[in-house]
Each structure stands twice: as structure tokens, then as C-alpha cells.
């Protein structure tokens with residue numbers, strides 16, 4: 177795409193090596209290739225302007241109700257981010273203070289999740305929950321292999337049991353590390369894994385069960401304690417002990433503050449590892465997650481590599497080598513800045529806003545609530561069977577005209593008949609913004625309902641993955 181036009185009279189100037197600064201109204205424009213590496217350099221101001229003009233076309237992150245990921249932080253966090261952008265997390269020797277900060281965060285998170293010995297918590301920062309899931313899954317697989325080999329049993333057919341509602345990362349894990357994924361299908365109005373349908377899928381080749389604290393589909397919590405209890409019964413009957421990993425990508429930084437009595441974490445002895453996204457309700461910009469193991473025994477030694485740290489030896493477990501350290505610094509900033517009370521306030525406000533949205537929606541005859549924000553502050557809703565002129569995809573598109581990004585998608589197998597819209601309430605989505613959103617939602621519904629004929633349809637996207 178030719179962003180800048182070359183003027184014939186400038187070609188002569190180029191020969192004289194004159195540097196030009198093409199800004200909007202100035203002559204002397206250049207042709208800028210965008211699909212191959214250009215031959216010539218340009219001034220940073222020019223490149224900046226070109227890139228800025230382009231990324232402006234992206235959706236406005238503050239109106240993005242589709243994502244769980246943080247889109248707003250304090251100004252001080254922005255400054256800290258810029259000041260620490262050059263830090264490499266793997267250079268523990270060169271940036272020992274950033275390494276120390278990471279260790280403190282792991283310890284704080286271990287304590288938050290009731291690790292039996294938080295001061296000796298085994299864990300690490302990651303690029304996000306996905307890397308945390310890979311590491312936790314690998315640890316379960318390796319531990320299962322060791323146990324099987326020790327018992328002279330075959331290790332060629334590992335499987336992982338989880339609900340059909342799991343996030344796409346678990347499908348990736350199973351594919352990349354060659355583990356058979358066993359999805360427990362959804363049933364009726366229960367849109368996540370429950371204890372009663374679990375045991376049919378578990379056997380001696382099960383490396384673990386994944387329980388999700390905060391399903392991406394509707395924000396609901398899976399009953400982790402009941403899932404553990406079912407596996408206790410299974411162990412009593414079969415002698416096979418199946419560990420549980422909790423995918424607390426979102427819930428890991430919500431439940432400790434909003435539902436402190438709920439036992440979903442290391443208080444349950446069967447839970448061997450937990451991961452969460454620092455960049456979701458951990459309230460940090462994209463690029464950080466955390467994974468913590470109950471104790472060192474659940475992270476097999478032969479998965480751990482060693483890097484140099486102050487001339488000594490630092491054990492690491494990661495898929496990446498180099499990785500930004502700034503997000504870890506930002507996580508520490510948030511822990512200091514907010515403390516338990518601050519996190520509680522932020523998440524409570526999100527839940528209040530979600531509750532308000534849910535109540536306003538429930539009052540509408542066109543809307544059927546699927547989740548009301550009482551687990552994660554997520555409101556999921558479908559259209560009433562009486563609505564025939566339009567569907568959830570039309571509502572999503574209409575909302576986009578107002579700037580709001582609200583995904584529409586169908587539920588996983590067995591409930592693919594259920595098409596929903598989902599609003600994720602995050603820090604920064606205020607009561608005032610919620611009012612504006614409700615105004616635009618109701619206006620959209622009325623506009624669609626006033627059409628003289630139903631909306632014409634193109635083919636819909638098959639699924640939505642985040």
C-alpha cells in the first residue's frame with residue numbers, strides 16, 4: 177500500500193542524499209514498502225507516524241469487552257514499563273533485582289493460593305497462562321511417566337481429562353506433547369466440568385485432570401473440591417491417584433478476593449499445581465503469567481534447567497529463553513500498590529458493574545441470561561427463542577458500530593445450539609461506561625427489531641477462542 181507518494185521533482189534531491197522528513201503536509205514524500213524490507217532508512221519520527229497511523233485502526237482497547245486481558249494501568253505503571261523495557265527475565269545474573277522481584281511475586285502468589293509452604297513455593301513467571309499450562313501439564317506427564325516406569329508399566333498412552341469448555345491452550349498442550357485429550361462433554365445447562373461425569377473418562381493412563389476456575393465460555397467456576405473428592409473415591413476404589421491442575425487463568429486473582437471461603441486451591445491436597453494470567457485479573461498489561469506447584473516433589477527435577485545467577489546456579493523451567501522482565505516488575509508494582517484490600521476493591525467493583533449489567537439485561541424480554549457475573553465478573557447472554565429477526569452475531573456487529581467489541585459464539589459440542597454474547601468486566605470498565613453500553617445495547621436491539629425483514633446472513637465463524 178503506497179502510503180507516501182513520490183514526487184517527480186524529489187528524485188533529483190534523493191541523489192544528493194538529502195534527508196527528507198515527510199509529514200502530512202510537506203512535499204518530499206517517499207514510497208514506503210510495507211510488505212518487504214525497504215532499502216533505505218528513514219527518520220524515527222517518520223516511522224513512528226506511519227506505525228501510529230496504522231495501529232489507530234485497531235479497536236479501542238477500553239471498549240474491548242471481549243478480552244480478559246488488562247487494558248488499563250496507572251500512569252506510574254506506564255512509566256515503570258518504559259523504564260524497565262530493556263530487562264531480560266532470563267538474565268538473572270545481570271538483573272538480579274528483577275530476579276529477586278520475581279521470586280517475591282511467586283512467594284506472594286503461593287501464599288494467596290494457600291501453598292502449604294509459601295516461603296518455599298516452587299513456581300515461576302511465564303509469558304501468560306498458556307506457557308504456565310504447558311509447564312504444569314509437562315510436569316504431570318513426566319511425573320506419571322516416572323511412576324509408571326518405576327512400576328514397570330507402559331508409558332505410551334497418556335491422557336488428560338478436562339471439560340469440553342477448556343480454553344484452546346489445553347487442546348494445544350495435548351497436540352504438542354502427544355497426550356490424548358479426553359473432553360468430558362457438556363450436558364444441559366451445566367456449561368463446565370462437574371464431578372459426576374468425570375470418572376467415566378479417568379483411568380491409569382490419566383496424567384491429571386484440569387479443573388477450570390473461571391470458564392472462558394461463561395465465567396463460571398468448576399467445582400474443584402467436588403472434582404477432587406470424586407478422584408479421592410476413585411483412588412480408594414482403584415489405587416490410582418490422579419492429580420488435579422487448576423487452570424485459574426482468570427479466577428486465580430479473583431476468587432482469593434471475592435470468594436475467599438471457596439476452597440479451590442492448595443487447601444485441597446489433590447491440587448498439585450495452579451496457573452494464572454498476571455495479565456488478566458492480575459491487572460498487568462499483556463505478557464505475564466504465573467505457575468506454582470504445591471511443592472518441589474511435583475516438579476520433576478529432570479525438567480529443570482540451570483542458568484548462571486550471581487556466579488551461582490539458578491534453576492529455571494520455561495519454554496522461552498529470553499523474555500521481557502518489565503511485566504514481572506509491573507506485577508510487583510500492582511502487588512505493592514493494591515495489596516489485598518486494593519485487589520478486593522477492584523474486583524468487587526468489576527463484580528458490581530457485572531451484576532448491574534446482568535440485572536438490566538434480565539429485565540429485557542429479548543435477553544436470556546446465561547451467567548450473571550457471580551463467579552467471574554463476566555455476563556453471558558443469549559437471545560430469547562421469541563427473537564427471530566436477528567441473532568447474536570447481528571447484535572455483536574451492531575454494537576461494533578458504537579465502538580463496543582462484544583464477541584458472539586456458540587458453546588462447545590453438545591451445546592452448540594446455544595449461541596451467546598459475552599461481556600468481560602475488567603478494571604477500567606466503570607459504572608458510567610456500563611450505562612453507555614446498556615444504552616447502546618438496547619438501541620441496537622430496537623434497531624434490529626424494527627427491521628422490516630430479518631437480517632440477511634453470511635456464514636458465521638465456527639468458534640471463538642479467548
Ligand SMILES: *Cc1c(COP(=O)(O)O)cnc(C)c1O
Pocket residue numbers: 244303304305306307343345388390391392423424425426453465642
Ligand atoms: C485466557 C485463558 C487461558 C490462556 O491464557 P493466556 O494468558 O492468554 O495465555 C487459559 N485458560 C483459561 C481458562 C483462560 O481464560
